[in-house]
Amino acid sequence: MTSKSRQAVSTASARTRFIAYAVLSSVISSVATLFKVQGVRSVPPLLAAAVGVLFGGLLALLILTISRRLPTWNKVWEVRVPLLKLTACRAVFSNLIFTLGLAYTSGIEAVFLTKMEPYLVIFWCWLLDRQRPSADHLVLLLLHVAGAVLLSLGDTGIERGILWFGDLLIVSAVVTAALSYRFAPQVTKVLTPFQTAALAETFGGVVSLPLALLVCPLHFGAEQQIGWLYVGAHAILFYTVAIVLLYASLGGIESWLSSALRATGPLFAAPVAFLFFGESLTTLQLIGACIVLVTSALISKDKRSTKPATTHAR
Numbered sequence: 001m002t003s004k005s006r007q008a009v010s011t012a013s014a015r016t017r018f019i020a021y022a023v024l025s026s027v028i029s030s031v032a033t034l035f036k037v038q039g040v041r042s043v044p045p046l047l048a049a050a051v052g053v054l055f056g057g058l059l060a061l062l063i064l065t066i067s068r069r070l071p072t073w074n075k076v077w078e079v080r081v082p083l084l085k086l087t088a089c090r091a092v093f094s095n096l097i098f099t100l101g102l103a104y105t106s107g108i109e110a111v112f113l114t115k116m117e118p119y120l121v122i123f124w125c126w127l128l129d130r131q132r133p134s135a136d137h138l139v140l141l142l143l144h145v146a147g148a149v150l151l152s153l154g155d156t157g158i159e160r161g162i163l164w165f166g167d168l169l170i171v172s173a174v175v176t177a178a179l180s181y182r183f184a185p186q187v188t189k190v191l192t193p194f195q196t197a198a199l200a201e202t203f204g205g206v207v208s209l210p211l212a213l214l215v216c217p218l219h220f221g222a223e224q225q226i227g228w229l230y231v232g233a234h235a236i237l238f239y240t241v242a243i244v245l246l247y248a249s250l251g252g253i254e255s256w257l258s259s260a261l262r263a264t265g266p267l268f269a270a271p272v273a274f275l276f277f278g279e280s281l282t283t284l285q286l287i288g289a290c291i292v293l294v295t296s297a298l299i300s301k302d303k304r305s306t307k308p309a310t311t312h313a314r
Contacts, residue, residue, distance in 0.1 A: 018252030022261040025245035030111045030265030032237035034273050035230045037107035040099060042227030044216040049099035051212075052231045053091050054205020056239025060198030063240070071195045082186035083199060089180035090243075091204025096212075098173035104166025108266075108273040108281060112289045113170045115263045116145075120178035121255055128182075140295050147295060150288025181255040184247055193247035201239050263293050 040048050064070045076083070102110055119141050125131045187196045220228065249258045266289065273279040281289060 014252060018249045019257070019261060021245045022249035022253065022258040023264050025242045025249060026262035026265035027268045028245070029238050029242035029262075030114075030269035031272055032234045032242060033102070033111050033114075034107040034269060034277060034279075035237065036099065036234040037102045037110065038277065039227045039230035039234060040103045042224050043231055044212075045099045045103040046096060046208075046212040047216045047218060048227070048231045049096045049212065050205060050209040051218075051228075052099075052235040053095050053201050053239060054209055055232065056235040057091075057198055057201030057203070057205050059236070060194060060240050060244075061202055064195065064198055069192070069195070071191050071199070075190050076199065079187045079190045082183040083191075083196070084203070086180050086183040086187055086196070087200045087203045087207075089176050089183065091200045092208050094173045094176040094180070095204060096208055097169055097176065101166045101169030101173060105170060106273075106279050107277065108270055108279045109167060109285070110170050111266045111269045111273070112292050113167060114174050114177075115266065115292050116171060117174050117178050117262060120175050121181050123175075124179050124182065140298055143291060143295050147288045147291025150284055150291065181250070181258075185250045185255065188247050188251050193244050193251065196247050197239065197244045201243075266293065 036048065036052070039052075061070070098110075122141075184196065187200075191199070246258065249261075270281075270289075
């Protein structure tokens with residue numbers, strides 16, 4: 001095997017590893033979302049969001065301290081601007097809005113609705129970089145939105161209106177989370193993915209907890225104990241595992257591909273939601289969920305042969 005051939009094999013192997021990071025991140029984060037939904041059934045959602053992200057950040061910092069891998073102040077200062085933007089987008093605004101939305105919808109719906117993310121990454125590139133999507137991408141987007149609408153359909157009446165409100169909040173949170181893909185690669189060029197997650201989450205918790213306490217008093221009574229356990233389980237799975245894998249994937253593959261691969265998460269989360277939490281989709285919603293997954297897969301396949309839309313952020 002020639003040197004060039006070995007290099008090509010090595011590059012392909014490394015890319016496969018980063019793709020695996022993105023897939024694992026999606027699977028773990030989707031399952032973690034189901035735990036968070038159970039948590040907000042007895043814990044105020046704003047407090048669940050703030051305490052959860054702060055707990056995750058502090059736990060990650062503790063691990064970094066024990067392993068003596070804390071970042072130096074010079075490195076943190078070097079990426080202060082994109083780090084603050086990343087914190088605001090994902091650890092503060094998206095986290096608070098998303099958790100509030102979970103209180104008004106089902107976990108399985110939320111898991112599928114978050115898979116609009118790859119199209120929203122393209123939307124931000126269109127809006128901020130004037131990189132207009134192709135006609136094929138727009139068609140896929142329309143089909144994807146149609147699937148999301150079907151996914152949100154169900155019972156009528158007041159209950160349905162409440163669920164629609166929750167779904168709208170989930171989509172709004174995903175819009176903000178999609179913007180974070182512009183900033184994460186800038187941070188992980190200097191800091192490790194684990195350091196990035198630890199700092200962003202800790203900063204996010206420090207900012208959002210006082211805001212949450214202004215609205216909701218903090219309680220740890222008997223009724224809230226099981227809820228806090230679910231919130232803690234989500235924090236460990238999402239903030240110290242899933243989000244680290246997400247940031248790690250951005251170090252080796254394009255932002256749009258990492259986002260598109262997150263469509264794999266519901267395939268694992270849906271059986272978990274049904275078996276452990278009794279959640280399921282109606283036939284109409286199942287059709288919508290399939291459309292969401294298929295269009296996400298198609299945008300991933302279609303973009304493989306084109307220039308990455310977000311390489312500027314790396």
